[in-house]
Amino acid sequence: MDKRLILAVAGSGKTTHILNQLDEDKRHLIVTYTRENIRNLKSGIEKKFNCFPENIKLYSFFEFLYSFCYKPFLGKIDKPNGLYWDFPPKFTRNMPEHVPLHFFTKDRRIYHNRLSKYLIRKELLDRINTRIEKYFDHFHIDEVQDFGGYDFDLLMHFSMLNLRVNWVGDFFQHTYDTSRDANKNKSLHSSLDRYLNRFSSVGIIIDQDSLLKSRRCPKAVTDFITEHLGIVIETHKYEPANVQFIDDPARVEEIALDNTIIKLFYQNHNKYHCYSGNWGKVKGADHFQDVCVVLNGTSLNLFKKGKLQESASLTKNKLYVACSRANGNLYLIPENLMEKYKI
Amino acid sequence: MKIINRVILQNFKRFESFDTPLNQTLNIFIGDNESGKSSILEAIDIALSGSRSKVETIGISNLLNKNAVRAFFDAGKHYAQLPKMIIEVYLNDTGNSDLNGDNNLLGINSDGLSLICEPNIQFSKDIKTVLEQDGENFPYEFYSISFKTFDDRSYSGFNKYFNHVLLDNSQINNEYATKSYVKKLFHGNADVASRSVFENQYRGLKKHFQHDILGELNDGLPYQFAIKSNSKSNLETDITITEEDIEIENRGKGRQCFIKTDFALDKSKIALDTVLLEEPENHLSHNYTLQLIDSIKATGDKQVFIATHSNMIAARLGLKECIMLNSSGTNSIRLNDIDETSSRFFMKAPDNNVLQFVMSPKVILVEGDAEFILMESFFQRIIGVEPHQLNIHIISVGGKTFKRYLDLARNLNIRIAVITDNDGTYDKNIDHNYREYISPNWLISADQNDDRYTFEVSLYHDNEDICDELFGPGRTKLTVLEYMLQNKAECAFRLLEEKAEELVIPEYIQKAIAWISA
Numbered sequence A: 001m002d003k004r005l006i007l008a009v010a011g012s013g014k015t016t017h018i019l020n021q022l023d024e025d026k027r028h029l030i031v032t033y034t035r036e037n038i039r040n041l042k043s044g045i046e047k048k049f050n051c052f053p054e055n056i057k058l059y060s061f062f063e064f065l066y067s068f069c070y071k072p073f074l075g076k077i078d079k080p081n082g083l084y085w086d087f088p089p090k091f092t093r094n095m096p097e098h099v100p101l102h103f104f105t106k107d108r109r110i111y112h113n114r115l116s117k118y119l120i121r122k123e124l125l126d127r128i129n130t131r132i133e134k135y136f137d138h139f140h141i142d143e144v145q146d147f148g149g150y151d152f153d154l155l156m157h158f159s160m161l162n163l164r165v166n167w168v169g170d171f172f173q174h175t176y177d178t179s180r181d182a183n184k185n186k187s188l189h190s191s192l193d194r195y196l197n198r199f200s201s202v203g204i205i206i207d208q209d210s211l212l213k214s215r216r217c218p219k220a221v222t223d224f225i226t227e228h229l230g231i232v233i234e235t236h237k238y239e240p241a242n243v244q245f246i247d248d249p250a251r252v253e254e255i256a257l258d259n260t261i262i263k264l265f266y267q268n269h270n271k272y273h274c275y276s277g278n279w280g281k282v283k284g285a286d287h288f289q290d291v292c293v294v295l296n297g298t299s300l301n302l303f304k305k306g307k308l309q310e311s312a313s314l315t316k317n318k319l320y321v322a323c324s325r326a327n328g329n330l331y332l333i334p335e336n337l338m339e340k341y342k343i
Numbered sequence B: 001m002k003i004i005n006r007v008i009l010q011n012f013k014r015f016e017s018f019d020t021p022l023n024q025t026l027n028i029f030i031g032d033n034e035s036g037k038s039s040i041l042e043a044i045d046i047a048l049s050g051s052r053s054k055v056e057t058i059g060i061s062n063l064l065n066k067n068a069v070r071a072f073f074d075a076g077k078h079y080a081q082l083p084k085m086i087i088e089v090y091l092n093d094t095g096n097s098d099l100n101g102d103n104n105l106l107g108i109n110s111d112g113l114s115l116i117c118e119p120n121i122q123f124s125k126d127i128k129t130v131l132e133q134d135g136e137n138f139p140y141e142f143y144s145i146s147f148k149t150f151d152d153r154s155y156s157g158f159n160k161y162f163n164h165v166l167l168d169n170s171q172i173n174n175e176y177a178t179k180s181y182v183k184k185l186f187h188g189n190a191d192v193a194s195r196s197v198f199e200n201q202y203r204g205l206k207k208h209f210q211h212d213i214l215g216e217l218n219d220g221l222p223y224q225f226a227i228k229s230n231s232k233s234n235l236e237t238d239i240t241i242t243e244e245d246i247e248i249e250n251r252g253k254g255r256q257c258f259i260k261t262d263f264a265l266d267k268s269k270i271a272l273d274t275v276l277l278e279e280p281e282n283h284l285s286h287n288y289t290l291q292l293i294d295s296i297k298a299t300g301d302k303q304v305f306i307a308t309h310s311n312m313i314a315a316r317l318g319l320k321e322c323i324m325l326n327s328s329g330t331n332s333i334r335l336n337d338i339d340e341t342s343s344r345f346f347m348k349a350p351d352n353n354v355l356q357f358v359m360s361p362k363v364i365l366v367e368g369d370a371e372f373i374l375m376e377s378f379f380q381r382i383i384g385v386e387p388h389q390l391n392i393h394i395i396s397v398g399g400k401t402f403k404r405y406l407d408l409a410r411n412l413n414i415r416i417a418v419i420t421d422n423d424g425t426y427d428k429n430i431d432h433n434y435r436e437y438i439s440p441n442w443l444i445s446a447d448q449n450d451d452r453y454t455f456e457v458s459l460y461h462d463n464e465d466i467c468d469e470l471f472g473p474g475r476t477k478l479t480v481l482e483y484m485l486q487n488k489a490e491c492a493f494r495l496l497e498e499k500a501e502e503l504v505i506p507e508y509i510q511k512a513i514a515w516i517s518a
Helices: A016-019 A035-049 A062-076 A089-094 A110-120 A123-137 A149-160 A192-200 A221-229 A249-257 A296-305 A313-325 A334-343 B035-051 B052-058 B066-074 B122-130 B175-189 B191-216 B253-263 B286-298 B311-317 B340-348 B355-358 B369-382 B400-411 B426-432 B455-462 B464-471 B480-486 B490-498 B507-517
Strands: A001-006 A029-032 A055-060 A138-141 A165-170 A207-209 A211-220 A234-237 A244-246 A262-266 A277-278 A289-293 A332-334 B002-014 B016-023 B026-031 B085-091 B110-119 B143-149 B162-169 B273-277 B301-306 B322-325 B332-334 B362-366 B392-396 B416-421 B442-445
Touching: A001 A016, A001 A277, A001 B416, A016 A089, A016 A138, A016 A165, A016 A289, A016 B016, A029 A062, A029 B286, A055 A062, A062 A110, A062 A123, A062 A149, A062 A211, A110 A234, A110 B162, A110 B301, A110 B311, A123 A149, A138 A149, A138 B507, A149 A165, A149 A221, A192 A207, A211 A221, A221 A313, A244 A277, A249 A332, A249 A334, A249 B085, A262 A296, A262 A334, A262 B085, A277 B355, A289 A296, A289 A334, A289 B273, A296 A313, A296 A334, A313 B110, A332 A334, B002 B311, B016 B035, B016 B273, B026 B035, B026 B362, B035 B085, B035 B110, B035 B162, B035 B273, B052 B143, B052 B426, B066 B110, B085 B301, B085 B507, B122 B442, B162 B175, B162 B253, B253 B273, B253 B286, B311 B340, B311 B355, B340 B400, B355 B392, B362 B369, B362 B507, B369 B400, B369 B455, B369 B507, B400 B442, B416 B507, B426 B464, B442 B507, B455 B490, B464 B480, B464 B490
Parallel strands: A001 A165, A001 A207, A029 A055, A029 A138, A138 A165, A211 A234, A244 A332, A262 A277, A262 A289, A289 A332, B026 B301, B026 B322, B162 B273, B273 B301, B362 B392, B362 B416, B416 B442
Antiparallel strands: B002 B016, B002 B085, B085 B110, B110 B143, B322 B332
């Protein structure tokens, strides 16, 4: 059975790649992480088939984990009241694993980042695989780079499935972990080689070619990313576009007031009164024409020195996500010039 | 095809706990009144429908087992011991992951549906208050009703996983029942898409009528007459079923029952998975019942459940498919381990008392009408009470077919006295013939004197004077005994009418009656 990790670059058409593999004969299971991606896949499927075929099941990762992997086995015994989306309080860490409070809140909600760990402790992984094999022929896992903690162990267990499994993701778009918990798989993303090794060591084929080129970002943008962030990205798109650093307050104002240009902030974008988003949160979005990336103090300094690629790893990845949203021009502006739009 | 493999009930109506495996196509529940036949159909109906309102209409107080409530009070009304009511319907592998999981009483991986009624945790304080009051006030009002698949997913009438119909012929006059039946069948025959097309066209026709026909009338009126079109008058409220242009409601009850059942079982088009038939023999003549049996037999693509009292239905559809419930216990006995020939025998045999036989704790089997006519009186004289007062049934099997009945009874724990003839050689016809039918539960009783080879001979030898007196006059060619042998039933009847109290009862019969009553 074909097991393959497809490494994609931003805008190279991951969603399209998955959609191309769907048909109405085989039973497809698609698991993805971001809400944006669920939306993209859903509308893509509906466009392709003019309906949502019964043989395709689309889950967000935690919905899949909770309702497909967990509840069928332990729902009646545990009587869980849903997932708990915050991280567990510190005291739970030192609690032995046989104590329910390590995994559950007092009102029986299960900590989202410990659900995989719980399934592993309950020795359910083989049964989960059997269940997947029973109901599906082809398993697509999207946004692979964001699986962390115990979720990554679960992900690796899927390599034993007796069906086609595709993992799709962009290592450099790793901006958070699905389940951060203590030191579990903490150094997973420390280097690309190390990361790929985790896959190849369990026999998963690594495909770095299929989705190498961006269909979204123009050459100017991909060149900027390659040069300043050190992330190699190629493109199919050779139409003219600009990447500009702008610190002329008059032009900044023009851009700030232009509601066709999204302003992407390092964090707390909703504290600014303009059309905006956060760097990491726009992952999966494909509908921005021109994009304005607002550089915070640290990033601005590094940029001026030409050393953006020395940013902290997660920051760099978020910046990569932000810059690679551009279908057209990319503007970079200093955050301090946005002060006047602060609410 | 969706198949129910097994049903488990807990504290549902008369069943504190009940568990029965089921047959793939046909299941016939037989049993006395109050044995719970209908309750099982009702349980399946409720679980498949996923209808809260169905449960609410019946009322949890009517569904929850009375003994469980009693036991709860007797044990001191502890909150933690409040009984739950559970219906679990185990299914074959349907290929739908929504139905599959371990969330059932057996903890096994299976497809299935369940209804759980238990105290609602949100109201636990209120329940506590109720329980703290003096007296025996059970907090039925605070019970929750939850329908869940075995994958722990809630379901309702809206996303129900089964298309089924429950037909209760005793409700034939109930307008609501008929309406919901018609709707079910309409839904079964027309999918959602074509239904909405029909609905749409129907509305269009009404509009046309209003415009073209009522138009003239409405002309010049300040307000207009129109045809209603709303949730109370639309295609589904107006639709009915006709046979030869006569609406089903206007046919005789028997025909109505027949049509309904026959249509539900029809396999040409209909998308019903399960048909539940509650006493289908109601209102049906012998002939209709036979036709109905044919329809049931021909239904290969649905699972059918029947609750019946009818010998004919049970025997002709096959005793192997029968699941027997008795009113004392809560266990079921399946007759499916009967050997094939015996089952076929009862299918072909005259419509006899086979149900009465399998459901009786004690039975006297006799060969023919003559023995049957006199046996009750014999019993009464020896024991002093009527046999039915001791729950003993007398069944005439018609000829030498005792072995079929004994085979049938092998696993049923029925105490049986067979009263038969030695036909001239006791050794051969009784000892040897029944050598494999030896059980402490069974007694084969016949006259041990080979000369007394049949019932009439024994009776005549023990009562020569009486018989000569009754049957002697008018004999020219035949002896009295020859006359008795040629007119068995008639003679038995005259003996019963005129000499019942004086007859000497042959010893082998006395023995059998004493044994069965012991």
